[in-house]
Amino acid sequence: METAKLGAALATAWAAALHLALPAEASGQLPVPPETRTFESPQACAAALDLAAAEDRKQVTPRTVDANGDTREVALETKGVERVDGATALYDSTLWFHNGKFRPELQQTETTHSYEHFLRRCDGGVMTVTGDRGFTLATFDPPSGATEDAKDPLAAWVAAPGHALDGMIELTGKPHGNYHRGYRCPSYEAATFVVSIVEKAHLYEKEPQALRAALLRALSGGNCVPAPAGRYRPLQLGNVSVIDNGPEAEEEWTALRVTAPGGEEIGLVYDASVFAFTD
Structure with missing residues (x-):
């Protein structure tokens, strides 16, 4: 409710x-x-x-x-x-x-x-x-x-290449062009809404630049800000929306519930692609 x-x-x-x-x-x-x-x-x-x-x-x-x-x-x-x-x-x-x-x-x-x-x-x-x-x-x-007897989707996600290291998401807090790899949202629900809006945008936008712009506007509207550097522990896996920038350049925006470096539970919108920048 x-x-x-x-x-x-x-x-x-x-x-x-x-x-x-x-x-x-x-x-x-x-x-x-x-x-x-x-x-x-x-x-x-x-x-x-x-x-x-x-x-x-x-x-x-x-x-x-x-x-x-x-x-x-x-x-x-x-x-x-x-x-x-x-x-x-x-x-x-x-x-x-x-x-x-x-x-x-x-x-x-x-x-x-x-x-x-x-x-x-x-x-x-x-x-x-x-x-x-x-x-x-x-x-x-x-x-x-x-x-409930199905394979734990979060465990499978954490084990996939590029998603996490020793069960933790490591973020540097540094920007890459006009965006960051991870965004801290007020709640898990806010993070899933951001990703939902990007997925809806695919229905009428095809260019990756337009989809990225939709993502950034959704993040701003949802009070999601660049996540500070640190290690984040995934707790719950949400929805995913992919922005295809070409061969070996896709972005895999994923909504997660995580424990932040300070210990509080927050929402995270995270580019989980194996091609995402890590510097």
Whole structure:
């Protein structure tokens, strides 16, 4: 739930910060046409709010995991029906629909988040209904359920050539042209969002310079800054987006949860390519 909220906030902030014509599937919101209903009395109007709340509660579904690793969950955000006084009551609710698809190539579950938000308010016997429907950027998480017996993707990633040394990512903090090899983000979720935006950019940008520019804008919008020199311990592997600069020059931007040199857990956007600069 908190991840979905973060996704909504970042998607809104970054859309302005990135100056990108992001494709529709990145995030979106549509208002629901306002509606007015008339009841016989304030009590009847409030009873209709109680009925709406009960219907929402019926939709709540705990997280389930299919045999193939796909997930489903329906969650409800609300304070319930609030009675302001004898003539005024309101019901503000948001239903979140989380649908995960296991991606074997990443050994991660990509989860989409959509929502329905309604504010129903009774003033006397008149109810006004407003709201919106929308969705946020997808998030990436380790597999669960039936996929737990699969090979540990983080261990495989750490063991791959060029990714880490003795289980640690070593960064010099030095720039290479207009970018750094590693960027420190406020959280793992912020790092995955940055990489998601770069991957979305592939749908409408083909030149590596344009994709790099999208990366740098996403990093700035996500408050990700060049990571200081030091050793970072990988804790969780996120999504990956590759920028192809030609033979033996690709960039493999990877989102990770890591322990920073100071001991705190942070997000890291890291060029894990074997061709990445190391000086």
